Amino acid sequence: xxxxxxxxxxxxxxxxxxxxxxxxxxxxxxxxxxxxxxxxxxxxxxxxxxxxxxxxxxxxxxxxxxxxxxxxxxxxxxxxxxxxxxxxxxxxxxxxxxxxxxxxxxxxxxxxxxxxxxxxxxxxxxxxxxxxxxxxxxxxxxxxxxxxxxxxxxxxxxxxxxxxxxxxxxxxxxxxxxxxxxxxxxxxxxxxxxxxxxxxxxxxxxxxxxxxxxxxxxxxxxxxxxxxxxxxxxxxxxxxxxxxxxxxxxxxxxxxxxxxxxxxxxxxxxxxxxxxxxxxxxxxxxxxxxxxxxxxxxxxxxxxxxxxxxxxxxxxxxxxxxxxxxxxxxxxxxxxxxx
Amino acid sequence: xxxxxxxxxxxxxxxxxxxxxxxxxxxxxxxxxxxxxxxxxxxxxxxxxxxxxxxxxxxxxxxxxxxxxxxxxxxxxxxxxxxxxxxxxxxxxxxxxxxxxxxxxxxxxxxxxxxxxxxxxxxxxxxxxxxxxxxxxxxxxxxxxxxxxxxxxxxxxxxxxxxxxxxxxxxxxxxxxxxxxxxxxxxxxxxxxxxxxxxxxxxxxxxxxxxxxxxxxxxxxxxxxxxxxxxxxxxxxxxxxxxxxxxxxxxxxxxxxxxxxxxxxxxxxxxxxxxxxxxxxxxxxxxxxxxxxxxxxxxxxxxxxxxxxxxxxxxxxxxxxxxxxxxxxxxxxxxxxxx
DNA sequence: CTGAAAGCGCTTACAG
DNA sequence: CTGAAAGCGCTTACAG
Numbered sequence: 001x002x003x004x005x006x007x008x009x010x011x012x013x014x015x016x017x018x019x020x021x022x023x024x025x026x027x028x029x030x031x032x033x034x035x036x037x038x039x040x041x042x043x044x045x046x047x048x049x050x051x052x053x054x055x056x057x058x059x060x061x062x063x064x065x066x067x068x069x070x071x072x073x074x075x076x077x078x079x080x081x082x083x084x085x086x087x088x089x090x091x092x093x094x095x096x097x098x099x100x101x102x103x104x105x106x107x108x109x110x111x112x113x114x115x116x117x118x119x120x121x122x123x124x125x126x127x128x129x130x131x132x133x134x135x136x137x138x139x140x141x142x143x144x145x146x147x148x149x150x151x152x153x154x155x156x157x158x159x160x161x162x163x164x165x166x167x168x169x170x171x172x173x174x175x176x177x178x179x180x181x182x183x184x185x186x187x188x189x190x191x192x193x194x195x196x197x198x199x200x201x202x203x204x205x206x207x208x209x210x211x212x213x214x215x216x217x218x219x220x221x222x223x224x225x226x227x228x229x230x231x232x233x234x235x236x237x238x239x240x241x242x243x244x245x246x247x248x249x250x251x252x253x254x255x256x257x258x259x260x261x262x263x264x265x266x267x268x269x270x271x272x273x274x275x276x277x278x279x280x281x282x283x284x285x286x287x288x289x290x291x292x293x294x295x296x297x298x299x300x301x302x303x304x305x306x307x308x309x310x311x312x313x314x315x316x317x318x319x320x321x322x323x324x325x326x327x328x329x330x331x332x333x334x335x336x337x338x339x
Numbered sequence: 340x341x342x343x344x345x346x347x348x349x350x351x352x353x354x355x356x357x358x359x360x361x362x363x364x365x366x367x368x369x370x371x372x373x374x375x376x377x378x379x380x381x382x383x384x385x386x387x388x389x390x391x392x393x394x395x396x397x398x399x400x401x402x403x404x405x406x407x408x409x410x411x412x413x414x415x416x417x418x419x420x421x422x423x424x425x426x427x428x429x430x431x432x433x434x435x436x437x438x439x440x441x442x443x444x445x446x447x448x449x450x451x452x453x454x455x456x457x458x459x460x461x462x463x464x465x466x467x468x469x470x471x472x473x474x475x476x477x478x479x480x481x482x483x484x485x486x487x488x489x490x491x492x493x494x495x496x497x498x499x500x501x502x503x504x505x506x507x508x509x510x511x512x513x514x515x516x517x518x519x520x521x522x523x524x525x526x527x528x529x530x531x532x533x534x535x536x537x538x539x540x541x542x543x544x545x546x547x548x549x550x551x552x553x554x555x556x557x558x559x560x561x562x563x564x565x566x567x568x569x570x571x572x573x574x575x576x577x578x579x580x581x582x583x584x585x586x587x588x589x590x591x592x593x594x595x596x597x598x599x600x601x602x603x604x605x606x607x608x609x610x611x612x613x614x615x616x617x618x619x620x621x622x623x624x625x626x627x628x629x630x631x632x633x634x635x636x637x638x639x640x641x642x643x644x645x646x647x648x649x650x651x652x653x654x655x656x657x658x659x660x661x662x663x664x665x666x667x668x669x670x671x672x673x674x675x676x677x678x
Numbered sequence: 679c680t681g682a683a684a685g686c687g688c689t690t691a692c693a694g
Numbered sequence: 695c696t697g698a699a700a701g702c703g704c705t706t707a708c709a710g
Contacts, residue, residue, distance in 0.1 A: 007465075009703055020681045025705060040679065055486070060464035065686045070400065072466075075448070079433065094418065097450050106461060107448040109414070111436050122445060123697030125399035126409075126687095147394070169470045255623045284594040286625045348687055359697045364689060401687030404702045465703095519706065 008054040016050050019043060024051070028058065045136040064127075072108045073307060074123065074131035074150075076141070079111040087250060087279025088296045089134075092155060095300020096132060103308055105129075110231075116140040124148040125338070130307040136199065137161060140238040143319050146251055151310035156294070158200035164306035164319040170201045172210030173292040173326030174246070177274045180328055181244045182216050185337035186272060189213065190223040190242035192232050194252045202248070205276070236265055243337050244272035250282050250291060257285070257333070272334035276326075288331035295324045303327060347393040349401075355389050359384060363390070367397065403466075412439055412646060413462065413470035413489075416482070418450040426618025427635045430471075431494060435471060435638020442647055444468070455479040463487040469646040475538060476500060490649035494642040495633070501657040503645035505638050509540045509623045512516060512631040512665030513547030513585070516613045519629070519667055520583045521555050524676035525611060528552065529562040529581035531571050533591045541587070544615070548585060568595040576605055582676050583611035589621050589630060596624070596672070611673035615665075627670035634663045669672035 010028075026041055027047045036294045039047075049129035064070045073209060074097065078304045100107060108128055110119050112135060114140070123144050133141070137159040145152055146161075154165035181189050196202050198293075208226065213222045223242060225232050229252065235241055245251035253275035257267050267273050276280075278293035302322045308318050349367075353360045366378055366386045378386075389395075403409045414435065439446060445465055449458050451474060462470070463484050469490035472480070476498040484491055485500075493504035520528050530548045535541050545563065553562045562581060564571050568591065574580055586592035592614035596606050606612050606626060614621075617632035640659045648656050 010705095021576075021704080022681055022706080023679095026680095029705085043679085057460070057463040059402075059703050060466040061406075061407075061409065062686090063464075064466075065398075065400045065404050065688085065702085065703080066704045068400075068686070072447070077438065097418065097448075097452075100454065101450070101457065104457075108411070109436075109446040109448050111440070113436075113440065115440075118440065118443075121396070125402075126397040126700080127403075164704085177589040251620060252621075254620045258623045258627065259623050261625050281590060281593045281620070281624075284590070284597045285620075286597050287601050288597065349689095350687080360688080361697055362689080362695090365696095368689085382695085398687050401702090402689080404704085405688045405690085407702070618690085 003127050010058070011052060013047065013051050013056050017043075017056065019047065023047065031134050051174060067229065069129050072128045073105050073304070074108045074110045076110045076112055076119070076126040076131055077134040079113050080300065087277050088156070088294055090279070091175075091294075091296025092300040095297035095302075096155075096304045097300075098297070099301050099304040099308070105308070112141065113195045116160045116266065120144055123150060130311045132158060132303055132307055137163065144146060149315065151307055151315050153303045153306035153310070155299055156194040162309060162319050163320065164303070166306065166324065167200065167325050168294040168299065168305040168326050170326070171206035171208040171211075173276065173294075173328070174205045174210045175273070176326070176328040177246050177276075177292050178209060178216070179328065181246070181272060182218070184244075184334060186242075186244040187218055188221045188223075188242040188255055189218065189246065190221075190225060190232075190235075191246045192196055192225045192229065192249075192252070192256065193248045194227070194229055196226075196248055201276075203246065205246075220229070229259055231254060233259050233263055233265075236260065236263070236271065242335045243269070244274070244334065247275040250275050250277040250279060250289060253289060253291075253333075254285055255298065257287075268333050268335040269338065272337075274328075274334050278329055285333075287333045290331045291329055291336040293327045293329050295326070347394070347395045348398070352386065352393060352395050354675070355393065356382075356386050358386065362386065408468050409466055409565045410444050412444050412643070413447045413449045413467040413472065415449045415451055415458070415462075415470055416473040418452050426616050427495070427633055429618070430633075430635025431473070431639040434636035434641075435494075435643045437636070438640050438643040438647070444647070451480065459483055462489060469650045471642055471646055472496060473534060476502065480495075488654065490646055490654050492642045492645035492649070494638055495540075501658050503642075503649060503660065505642040505645065505661045505663065506539065507633040507638065507665050508662050509526065509543035509665070510547040510550075512615065512633075514546045514551045515665070515667040516585050516615075516631050517548060517551040517555070520585070520611060520613060520673060521557070521609065523583075525581075525583040526557055527560045527562070527581040528557065528583045528585065529560075529564060529571075529574075530585045530587075530594065531564045531568065531591070532587045533566070533568055535565075535587055540615075544585075544587065547627050568598055571595060572598050572602055572604075575599065575602070576612065581610070583613070584671065585615040586612060589614050589616040589618060590629060592628060592630075592672075593624055607672050607674040608677065611676075612668075613673050617668055622670065623673075626672045629670045629673040630668055632666050632668050634665070637663055 010021050010024050014024045024047055027044050038318055112119055133152055133154045136157045152163055158167055210222055244312050247256055253273055274290045276292045278291050282289040349360050349363050353363045363386055366383050449461055451458055472491055472493045475496045491502055497506055549561055586595055592612055613629045615631045617630050621628040621630050
């Protein structure tokens with residue numbers, strides 16, 4: 001028996017069974033039109049057996065061309081990783097993967113690096129059916145998506161364009177954080193951003209902070225620090241030092257606490273610290289961090305479902321916008337005010 | 340002028356220029372056979388202009404079928420993320436992406452989840468030219484790769500199969516760690532693994548620890564703890580407590596230090612802690628962690644180059660094995676022994 | 679119940 | 695310097 005050196009195609013299977021390619025295709029795709037019983041159980045079994053024996057596996061290349069779809073979803077991110085998502089990223093990816101996998105889609109990773117031409121091509125060469133954007137939608141990308149009619153959804157990023165998007169309620173999350181500190185008796189509650197990328201969460205958290213402080217009658221104590229954490233440490237030496245601070249994200253909070261520790265300032269005894277993101281090792285930091293958790297997996301799932309919806313309706317479904325709830329997790333980096 | 344609703348194909352461009360598809364294809368691919376000047380500069384310019392005006396962009400679907408290659412590399416990992424790579428993962432991915440991007444390849448993400456059938460298909464449906472394996476090569480996968488003749492390379496994973504692989508020198512890294520502690524005067528140096536997945540680094544680090552302790556004449560102080568960190572904390576209350584410990588990885592080290600902190604045991608004063616992985620927030624932990632860093636980016640780059648090499652030689656290149664050097668980074672979680 | 683044929687959008691010998 | 699034609703491996707009306 002002469003074994004071909006190349007992998008078997010559908011034609012090989014058909015030949016070996018003495019049936020047409022049509023029949024093989026129909027069987028292997030279960031595309032039996034509901035009405036007519038397409039093939040005899042007999043042929044079906046034979047085809048399946050032969051296909052298995054030959055080790056036939058359909059070429060996705062042929063399939064893609066013929067079907068006009070690839071069942072691949074691009075996952076676009078600004079490398080190294082969306083900075084605001086770091087740590088949250090695992091959860092988001094898990095959520096995305098969960099629903100994509102359930103619907104037999106796969107993830108194509110597209111780092112939006114320095115070379116827009118390169119990813120411009122990938123986005124318009126029809127290799128993906130849609131995409132998920134893990135970074136803000138700014139212009140080389142926005143234009144590209146628009147003109148390529150590629151269905152998409154934003155995750156953890158806001159946009160002025162009418163595209164589906166999933167974000168967390170940063171405003172409410174911040175409010176939970178401020179209220180928690182107020183309940184602990186704090187009044188001098190500052191907010192530290194550090195050097196931060198442009199991201200809607202920055203705006204929302206700032207607004208949430210300002211509004212909530214006002215509502216609590218603490219307008220005079222509003223104090224926003226946008227510089228590096230070093231500045232904050234200095235501030236702690238002055239007489240306008242706050243007793244609590246809300247830090248833009250967990251990595252920054254850890255850095256700040258480490259710097260304070262070096263200066264001999266104790267958290268939470270001398271300063272309560274609350275932050276955002278419940279990603280490792282927030283719970284194992286010293287002290288364990290009080291933080292506002294984003295519902296990362298749910299965000300990933302929701303966004304994935306949105307692209308799929310767009311794909312299935314050929315972009316006719318109106319773009320939805322989901323705002324998911326954040327949840328404050330109280331640990332030991334915040335405590336009742338002393339003195 | 341009637342605008343077609345569908346995206347232009349190469350045939351549309353050809354027609355609009357009054358040339359053949361061949362000519363358009365040749366021009367757009369720069370596949371001018373070196374010998375003959377394929378097309379007149381005139382035609383070339385015209386074709387390019389028309390293609391641009393029409394917004395033509397080659398279909399990767401057609402291309403893939405015709406070229407028999409997709410320029411996609413699968414990145415296979417055991418979700419949620421290879422546990423031993425957590426944190427290191429960003430560097431590895433960056434390295435992979437760097438060389439893949441340079442060679443015009445793209446990354447397809449394939450989580451090796453509970454359902455081998457699902458990823459089995461992706462791996463054999465010809466959608467990728469090769470793959471990078473970020474987890475150990477065990478059997479449903481190993482068999483699959485073998486029979487599909489898919490070029491591959493392992494990153495941070497060892498294997499009995501003769502496949503290209505890139506690992507870090509865990510033995511040497513551990514040796515650096517032990518020696519560092521010995522130099523600080525420690526003799527009772529323990530090693531904590533915690534509940535750990537099967538991974539070659541476990542074996543290597545254990546061996547490196549045992550051997551180096553012996554060489555230093557400290558055989559009697561060899562003490563390996565494989566249980567949860569709770570056990571170690573208990574050990575610290577006993578009279579056989581070590582003065583230093585090497586912890587399998589940074590996340591575990593942080594957790595341990597946090598638990599010790601809760602028990603009132605101070606690091607590094609009462610216990611020096613050295614670990615592995617220089618991933619965030621190792622430098623910002625309290626105290627900043629002494630750790631053995633893996634050359635993550637380099638590992639990613641090397642592995643990516645290995646798959647590309649396999650692809651270009653159709654698997655004829657002998658599988659290479661790279662062992663890269665780890666580097667101890669001394670911070671403040673280790674100190675000279677006191678008392 | 680089954681097959682012949684066209685088509686998906688490219689590339690590439692080959693011939694001129 | 696350029697084009698006609700076959701082929702990559704599938705799917706899917708359509709006809710029987």
